[in-house]
Amino acid sequence: MTKVQSLKISISGVRGIVGEALTPQLLAAFAGALGTYLGRGPILVGRDTRPSGLMVLNAVFSGLLSAGCEPVDLGICPVPSIQVRTASVRSQGAIAITASHNPVEWNALKFIGSRGLFLNNYQAEELLDIYHQRNFAQVPAQEIPRVRQDSRAIPEHIQKLLDYFDARIVRGARLKVVIDSVNGAGSLAAPAFLRQLGCRVIEIHTRPDGLFPRNPEPLPENLGALRKAVVANHADVGFAQDADADRLAVVDAHGRPIGEDYTLALATLFALERRRGPVVTNLSTTQAIDDIARQLGCPVIRTKIGEINVVEEMIQSHAVIGGEGNGGVILPEVHYCRDSMSGMGVVLQLLAARRQPLHAIVASLPRYVVIKQKAEFPPDQVSRLLDALERRFPDARKSTLDGLKLSWDDRWLHVRPSNTEPVLRVVAEARSRSQAQALVRDAQRIIASLK
Template identity: 35%
Template sequence: MTLIKSISGIRGTIGGFQGDNLTPIDAVKYAAAYGSWVKQQRNKEQHSVVVGRDARISGEMVQQLVMNTLVGMGIHVIDLGLSTTPTVEMAVVMEHADGGIILTASHNPKQWNALKLLNNKGEFLNAAAGQEILNLAEGNTIEFADVDSLGRITINDAYIDMHIDEILELPLVNVEAIKKAKLKVVVDGVNSTGGIAVPLLLEALDVDPIKLFCEPTGHFPHNPEPLKEHLTDLMARVVEEHADFGIVVDPDVDRLAFVDENGEMFGEEYTLVAVADYILKHTPGNTVSNMSSSRALRDVTEKHGGTYTASAVGEVNVVEKMKETKAVIGGEGNGGIIYPELHYGRDSLVGIALFLSHLAETNLSVSALRKEYTSYFMSKKKIELTPQLNVDAILKTMAETYASEEINTIDGVKIDFAENWVHLRKSNTEPIIRIYTEAKSQEEADQLANRFIKEIEAVAKQ
């Protein structure tokens, strides 16, 4: 059981002991630290924070703890209830709120939950702000409100509909072409809030949604990370229904993957590639993805005359680099689409709308569209960490071992070989080392990953 305190939020497993897991006491402690930080950012009489959650079993309990902690600090809370991460991000801006908290552990299994923290722009906190909150949590300076100054909770369950309305108003969402295409799509909502939001979006576009695991019970029917090995039910259902393709999102709807009409994976790395191709065709410009993402985005960007830039891993780093380079589209190779025309956050809903527009305008099948892009193959593996492992020392040794190759150490160690690459980094959200590789064949990518796992294990034993 685990509690991970990082600049990107507080994530842990439910139950167990305070400080070792995400217990009610820990939820209150870090909600109070965040509330204190929010009040320090703006000198004003009344502060407000938007709170929403995915459908995890523990979500309602954690949300009540978090909201009432903020109320106890004199902060007003806008309660979105069951929502999505991008919806909460947009609601912060639309409410002119001072921040937001999303209660979700993204792709982690059901025993996990987390407090994902936003600033007043509806964006994830940078490293400095995250560290301030961690410091406040460990200090003894958090002040609560007196009885006449308590906050209040206002329920607003309209924001998913408002989010969809904003998407439909985007100039590059070709509503007319999508409606004419008369598409039929299977939706795997992993029994979380994607099962609410994605069908609503599709219905607004006259796309026929066939619902699979769309009851928001929080009992995930399979591992909620949208990878091929977890999606056999979706792949079979697409073929069985003779659907045009399948859609799957993670529990908080910021990761997006597709299955083609033959029941084959489109490739989560290619979600961003396809959407970027569509955006760049209409609005030429620059793109950004993180260091662990496919070279295919660079290829598409250069085809349209733009410049591709790689950022450190982490949404906040991608967003910072997108702003710096004035990127028109960006995101992460795990199926995260960031379209700044709407907002600076990974958003599966806008990703779906833009992908549908691309599909409708090209009049291609999903499998044919995939063939438009250079094929790279990735392997994503991990090594579980133990307290005895000195990860920084291991990564330093790996960098020294391959010093003759092109090395990037802004985020772990990335080693660029002529025909492939490997990226080694410590996860911000789980006690693991991630090993990402990319090559011209799946076999080569897997072999490269396995080779580096063995090399890391050998270094760890020294």
């Protein structure tokens, strides 16, 4: 990987490979840019468990202090906990130090505003302008603040979850749960939350040392240890988080992953049965969401990929539930953020209230097969590729809101540049695996022909 490829600066933040392009100087500069943009005052900083986290943390402190901001160290902390705490204490904003599902050699900065929401496109562009122009605020030595500690982020987040869910019903069910936190930030939060819900908890990969025992992306192919542990312990359900604990994968009592998209499908069913209202999700999320919402008389609004795009539409439309098909559940009453523990609460309350095994609840939902792939492709040739795909499928409905999505009544194909990696995302869904595979094959064939 070249130095250029090992760094990605975008509206989603800055991420890169530590020791290559992600240097202390670059990190301090971005922190200084955020301090300049948000203004003097407290800025919360939390991190996942990666071994590079301490280096990144101190570089961030340096940049914030030089701009006259007061860093508030939350320690190792899930990203949703950082967001909840930011909104609660009304700080200037926050920085989450995490590369999420990327491998351990990566790290990143994610920028959060005063309401505990990620910066939107307009705000992120303003921040990037400050960074590129190097026009940073600087304060004299006598005005440099001190770093302050705050250990309340995780307890406050857990309490908000307990206030939202019917803990009495869940406690009464005495569910047995296996939790796999990939030795990430969720290790310090998820087991405690599950025990406060009265679950009998079996922990795997909950040592917060950042040495990921599996690929941190909670895809079915990475959940072998969890699947075995669920079956071996006769558990009711298994949960897997990514390194920063915003995404959730779920495994049923037979050790079968239900699929990331169906985490949100279950949450949609749960939320709409409690209260009718709009659902917001992105273009790459399963059509099962539309089917569930239609059965309950509720509209679905689709957005570009990216948490902040979903969140802003949720606020605008007063949505009851939202999220993304990568296992990201957003419950507005908890906070406008993707939150793996919100997803856990949904599944546990459904199991407790319905007194059915998870596989039976999932079997009652509309079924689709989703295939997700990546492809390397020159960024300057993407528009040419999308034109070729559109010509290949002239009978499809098209959306160019985010890349190109081609839709039919029973299937769809979505191709777009990734927001977090230098690749294309190729996602297809259909009623059968063969139909979805055919769509992906056609897309990959066209991609290969144009490289």
